[in-house]
Amino acid sequence: MKKIVAVTSCPxxxxxxxxxxxxxxxxxxxMDxxxxxxxxxxxxxxxELTDQDIKEADAVIIAADTNVSKDRFGGKxxxxxxxxxxxxDAEALINQALEGAESGKKSEVDSNLYSQVSDEKSKRKEKRTGAYKHLMTGVSFMLPFVVAGGLSIALSFVFGINAAEQEGSLAAALMQIGGNSAFALMVPILAGYIAFSIADRPGIAPGMIGGMLASSIGAGFLGGIIAGFLAGYITQWLKKTIKLPENLQGLMPILILPFLASLIVGLLMIYLIGPPVEGIMNGLESWLQGMTDANAVLLGLILGAMMAFDMGGPVNKAAYTFGVGLLGSEIYGPMAAIMAAGMTPPLGLALATVLFKNRFTRQEIEAGKPAWFMGISFITEGAIPFAAADPIRVIPSIMTGSAITGALSMLFGVGLRAPHGGIFVLPIPNVVTNLGFYALAIIAGTIVTAFMLRILKPKLEE
Amino acid sequence: MEVNEFINQNLIKMNLTSEDKDSVIKEMIEIMAENEIITDKEEVIKKAMEREEKGTTGVGKGVAIPHVKSSAVKRPAVAFGRSEKGIDYGSMDEKPSYLFFLITVPEESHDEHLKLLAKLSRNLIHDDFRNSLLEAKDEEEVMSVLENI
Known part of the structure; x- marks a missing residue:
């Protein structure tokens, strides 16, 4: 009789x-x-499995959502x-285990290597989600500054596009609030809170200082992101590495960590990381500013498709972070394309549920109503319920619509100074340039999305 | 440690009214709240939802076992609910769920409680056990099925 040993575990x-x-x-x-x-x-x-059990076993099954050590099972x-x-489906598992054992894949080296590789892979994966989480923490703390700054700057233009140059005017004051203060804090806040997410409170000072340096040497938001991660991981590392006698422990958070970490981050930013990143940012900025129509359309297509691809997931957030970061460099085109492209997925789906009722379940048609609202509010996540039900057809549809909206927005040269808010920020004067064309881009993408769905989604039987 | 220390007829609801996952979790937690097994309903709902996000507790075969470990739970308890129509619980086998066990345990629990819950979970794998729960006419019958595990 064959023998299998197994381990089961859940969170x-x-x-x-x-x-x-x-x-x-x-x-x-x-199965005997x-x-x-x-x-x-x-x-x-x-x-508990004994050594004897494991020795006798033909194969091992680990059914776990937690990390179960495989050291014991070398050679199996x-x-x-x-x-x-x-x-x-336990039967299928048992069959799989027995067939695997039969095929003779049980050499010591093989299985250990396999387990090492898969361990390493899962560790890396954990890290990846970690870094993503840290970046998103930074972005979420930065957003209010971008909103306050962008809208203040937009308001200052109410008095004329050069009104802010006149000292002592209200326009100048608004510019001082928005451009010189809120936007100046953007990158330091981003970096500070990335570091905070990694290393807790001790990360904030080195992170902000690194971010400030990134700003002042012209390394922009890219430099800020790097500074934030550097500050976080360096602080974390110092925390672990420096061992002080117990009676001096109190000095760590108040003296040693902020000083040392800021010093290291600062020097790295100024001498090592700042200059190349500054070059990249300058290149990026001048490319974006002097872009040909064809390139603009291409960028819009890519950013748009990214916004729709995972509807608020990492790809979407990458495009979004790019757009918000560029606001700090006074480049407003990509932000416009990104917000518009983030609005069309729910809008297009909502439109499709109205026009093509026979392609949606009754529940989906109901869900179409709130989708309108989420669309105009720039909540791309509103498309998720539809995409989850039928990803293969819905995701390409919304990506096509968003890509077209993004491309049109870039082509029309629309600029957006606010990082969020959907149609609710549009009435504020000067927040968006070329409002009419912007609306056109959004409507076009919405219609394209709806008709893509019409083509891809089959009719439902009653 | 007996089953009836975890569950009694007041913790059984033969006809769940909810039609979707979120509301059935809340409906079940409401039962716990009415029986004063939990101190903070919102906290327990939050914990239950967090657990679902990590992976559905709709284990298939028409069974869902949402569970919560929290300091807002006074004592280990199980609430049982049944839905005639079945509820789309995002189960692993993508079929609707009919039998719901909400398990709540305090942050610190005795092993014997946990062992009994483990035994209950083990029984859910068996067709006979599930069928008798599906066919039980009233709370009393459910109790007698559970007491015989």
């Missing part, structure tokens, strides 16, 4: 761990396979799956 360790274990045991009984399952739940480890064929898979 809370109350239910799934045991259901998976039971499911595996039941299936094994049916000997099975021993170790459960790693909230009670701790139960039914291991099937590693989510805990849910064991609950749902």
């Amino acid at each position: 809370t360790g109350i239910a799934h761990t045991y259901m998976a274990s039971e499911s595996l045991e039941e299936a094994a009984k049916k 396979v000997q099975m021993k399952v170790e459960t790693q739940g909230s009670v701790g480890v139960e039914n 064929y291991i099937v590693e799956v989510a805990v849910a898979d064991a609950i749902n």
